[in-house]
Amino acid sequence: MDARISKQRSALVLNQPFFGALALRLKVIEDPACRTFWVDGELLGYNPAYLATLNDLECRGVLAQLILHVANGHCFRQGPRDADRWNDACDHAINPIVKQAGFVLPSSHLDDARFHGKSAEEIYAVLTQEARQKEKEKSGGKTGANGPVDQPAPANGANNPSAAPEPDAPPSCGEVRPYLGPDKPVKEAGWKVAVLQAAKAAKMRGSLPGSLASLVEAAAEPSVDWRGILMRFAQQVTHDDYSWAMPNRRYLHLGFYLPSLHSPAVGDAVFVRDSSGSVFDETQAQFAAEVIHVAEVVRPARLIVLDCDTRVRQVQVFARGDPIDLAPVKGGGGTSFVDPFHRVDEEGINPAFLVYLTDMEGRFPDVAPSYPVLWASTTPLKRARHAPFGETVEVIV
Numbered sequence: 422m423d424a425r426i427s428k429q430r431s432a433l434v435l436n437q438p439f440f441g442a443l444a445l446r447l448k449v450i451e452d453p454a455c456r457t458f459w460v461d462g463e464l465l466g467y468n469p470a471y472l473a474t475l476n477d478l479e480c481r482g483v484l485a486q487l488i489l490h491v492a493n494g495h496c497f498r499q500g501p502r503d504a505d506r507w508n509d510a511c512d513h514a515i516n517p518i519v520k521q522a523g524f525v526l527p528s529s530h531l532d533d534a535r536f537h538g539k540s541a542e543e544i545y546a547v548l549t550q551e552a553r554q555k556e557k558e559k560s561g562g563k564t565g566a567n568g569p570v571d572q573p574a575p576a577n578g579a580n581n582p583s584a585a586p587e588p589d590a591p592p593s594c595g596e597v598r599p600y601l602g603p604d605k606p607v608k609e610a611g612w613k614v615a616v617l618q619a620a621k622a623a624k625m626r627g628s629l630p631g632s633l634a635s636l637v638e639a640a641a642e643p644s645v646d647w648r649g650i651l652m653r654f655a656q657q658v659t660h661d662d663y664s665w666a667m668p669n670r671r672y673l674h675l676g677f678y679l680p681s682l683h684s685p686a687v688g689d690a691v692f693v694r695d696s697s698g699s700v701f702d703e704t705q706a707q708f709a710a711e712v713i714h715v716a717e718v719v720r721p722a723r724l725i726v727l728d729c730d731t732r733v734r735q736v737q738v739f740a741r742g743d744p745i746d747l748a749p750v751k752g753g754g755g756t757s758f759v760d761p762f763h764r765v766d767e768e769g770i771n772p773a774f775l776v777y778l779t780d781m782e783g784r785f786p787d788v789a790p791s792y793p794v795l796w797a798s799t800t801p802l803k804r805a806r807h808a809p810f811g812e813t814v815e816v817i818v
Contacts, residue, residue, distance in 0.1 A: 422449045423472060429481040437522075439623035439633065443488045446615060459596035460487040462496035462608055475527060479594075482524035487595045489515045492616045493636055495541055497609040499599045502545060506552070510545035511597045522630040527594045540639075540801060542817040550701040647797065648711055650814045654795045655690065655715045655774060688773040690721035693761045695779035696752025697730040700799050704818045705750050708778050708797065713745045721773060727761050730754035736764075756783030762790055778816065781805040 426449055434441030452459070452466035459466045465487055472480065490496065495511040512531040519526060536544045600608055620637040623629035629637075692712045694705060716724040720741055728735040730752035739745050758777065763786075765772060775790070778797040785808060794811030802815045 423451070423467070423469060425472065425477065425480055426467065426484070429477060429484055432481060433484065437485070437623075437628065438626055439619045439629055440485050440488050442619040442622060443492055443615060444484060446612075447488070447491070455596065457594050457596065458483050458487060459598050460490055460496065461598040462491050462600035462612065463602065478525040479527050482519060482526045483594050485522065485524045486512075486515055486519045486526065486530075489519060489636065490595065490597050491612060493541070493639070494609065494612070495597045496600045497605060497612075498541070499597070503549075504599075506548050507541070507545055508593055508597050510541045510548055512593055512595070513544045514539060514541045518633065518636060522633060530594055538635075538804075540817065543801070546701045546703060546799075546818065549703055553702060647814045647816045651711055651776065651795065651797065652715060652718065654776070654793070654812065654814075655719045657774075657793070687719055687721045688771055689723045689725055690716060690719060691725045691727065691761075691765060691770065691772040691775040693727045693729055693758075693775065693777040693779075694750050695730070695756060695777070695783075696728040696734055696750045697756040697783075698753050699756065699780045699782065700778060704778075704799055704816065707818050708816070709747050712747065712776075716745060725770065725772075727764065728752050729758075729761050731757045732760040733764050756780075758783050759786050762786045765790070781808065781813075785809050 430441070430444050430449075433444050447460065447465040448463065449465045449467070451469060453468055453470070455466055455468050457468060457471045465484075475483065490511055493511075493515065495507075495515075499507045509531060513533055513536040516526060516530050516532045517537050520532070536547070602608060616637060620629055620633070694700070694708065712724070712726065716739070722741055724739040724745060726737040726739075726747060727733050728751045731754045735748065735751040737748060756779070758779065761775075761777070764770075765775070772792045774793045774795065776795045776797055778799070780799045781796065782800070789810035794808075796808045796811055796813040797816045798805045798813050799816050800806075801817065802813060805813070805815075807813075
């Protein structure tokens with residue numbers, strides 16, 4: 422380990438106990454092959470040539486940044502996302518917190534005010550949408566504010582031309598790499614515990630920066646798979662039950678009249694897609710895939726998909742057994758949640774349930790419907806508007 426890194430890590434232990442305790446969990450290695458620094462949840466690598474360009478305060482700031490990347494779970498949450506864009510999104514999410522904690526970062530660091538307070542997943546969705554918009558403009562596609570919102574299949578990396586990073590983008594001062602060990606769940610859980618313990622120790626010493634409170638709170642929250650919640654919500658109305666209306670034939674010849682297990686017919690399943698433009702293409706694509714999956718498992722009488730901005734712009738109806746080929750989302754205006762519920766009432770639809778994908782920014786109906794409603798919020802629940810009825814699940818792709 423370079424003596425300068427050892428010195429700055431020791432400074433963190435003495436002066437910033439939250440960062441210092443977590444810094445000791447990372448093994449530092451020299452890596453001339455990397456451009457700057459990197460971290461993967463277990464190792465912290467650095468290029469000695471790049472290190473030589475930093476002063477002591479910048480070196481300490483980069484170490485703090487890398488520690489927060491792991492503390493915030495960035496090494497464990499990349500999934501199939503484009504690596505370069507995910508790294509940029511993580512930097513935008515972390516760098517303001519690092520600076521608010523009193524650290525200095527190299528001048529090339531990323532920090533866009535419009536991303537302050539947002540998660541890496543939210544920022545990644547915006548960066549992806551902007552890259553696709555640029556690609557459309559280069560190819561002559563229509564991108565008017567009131568034009569249709571395309572719904573391409575999700576793609577990343579080399580298979581997606583729009584996923585390429587800007588060629589002239591400056592190198593990140595700290596690269597986030599995914600943790601690839603077979604014990605990933607254990608490693609991630611261990612970091613969550615370590616973050617809470619480090620925060621508790623720092624509080625006792627009165628040295629936990631206030632800007633880290635939300636990060637520590639997020640680290641304590643368990644991960645929730647919105648897809649599983651969506652499926653469980655839909656399956657609540659498809660439970661099997663015993664009925665005397667149709668006796669169990671297996672025992673009739675014995676003179677026993679027993680009820681049989683039967684599945685009641687499922688009514689219509691209604692899904693509403695917010696088409697105001699605030700729900701990005703990648704989220705729309707993954708939500709569409711889940712709509713199809715739910716319909717195939719639950720097998721409702723009809724699958725009804727509505728696209729709505731200020732009013733319903735498109736209606737698609739699929740009977741049970743029909744092939745489901747969802748059309749691209751249509752819309753592009755403002756946001757109001759009222760019209761889909763009016764449309765359901767006016768057309769005499771009796772939904773078994775309704776699921777609404779939205780950022781939760783719009784006008785809600787004044788009266789709650791009689792059927793179950795699930796709001797699939799693309800805004801984190803701690804910042805999302807509270808719906809006056811129904812359940813809400815956080816959908817962060």
